[in-house]
Amino acid sequence: MKILIIEDEPALGSAVRDRVRQAGHVADWFRTLTDGRAALKASAYDFLLLDLGLPDGNGRDLLREIRRNRSSLAVLITTAQDQISDRIAGLSEGADDYIVKPYDLDELVARIEAVSRRYTALPDNIVVIDDVEIDLSRRQLGRDGQTIDLSAREWAIVELLARRPGALCSREQIEDALYGLSDDVESNAIEVFISRIRKKTGPGLIVTVRGRGYSLAGSSSR
Secondary structure, three states: OEEEEEOOOHHHHHHHHHHHHHOOOEEEEEOOHHHHHHHHHHOOOOEEEEEOEEOOEEHHHHHHHHHHOOOOOEEEEEEOOOOHHHHHHHHHOOOOEEEEOOOOHHHHHHHHHHHHHHHHOOOOOEEEEOOEEEEOOOOEEEEOOEEEOOOHHHHHHHHHHHOOOOOOEOHHHHHHHHOOOOOOOOOOHHHHHHHHHHHHHOOOOEEEEOOOEEEEOOOEEO
């Protein structure tokens, strides 16, 4: 997943960003609502970790904006405001979960995964292409019954394509899913990752449409 963190405490923000990346996700961290809004316009995120007490306003204002736009972005509020009324207000305005500071980073990652499963728990969560099986719930790929180890970014590409059956994903879309806004991207990075996936799964899994992007080969779901 690509996760946006809006947290104004420097030590906590950097620790959360590093732990989220360690869990295999792409993460951008900003300290103000202004920068957070700009990031949401510049990139497509799957998940938002949102502090409420920020230097330039209350995170609930951004939450209301997101829900007014009917965005399906998953939102977990992180805040020092531990009154029940604050929790109820955040949840009623569209937050998916609420965690109170100070919190354990491992618990935070577990909550991210739990909320994410609600958004990705689709009826067809296993995609089969010839002898390759992609399990989106477990984040696993197997071939002939054997699990194939993928790096976080290799899996991110497979997942991105598997969730868009029959659709093309451009190089730019894949880069956006794999990298944070401040990351340097090598010009041939996507091609390198695609090549590695093909070596592990066989050449028939990912189809290249020259000049347009990539898609999965014909697939069935269950």
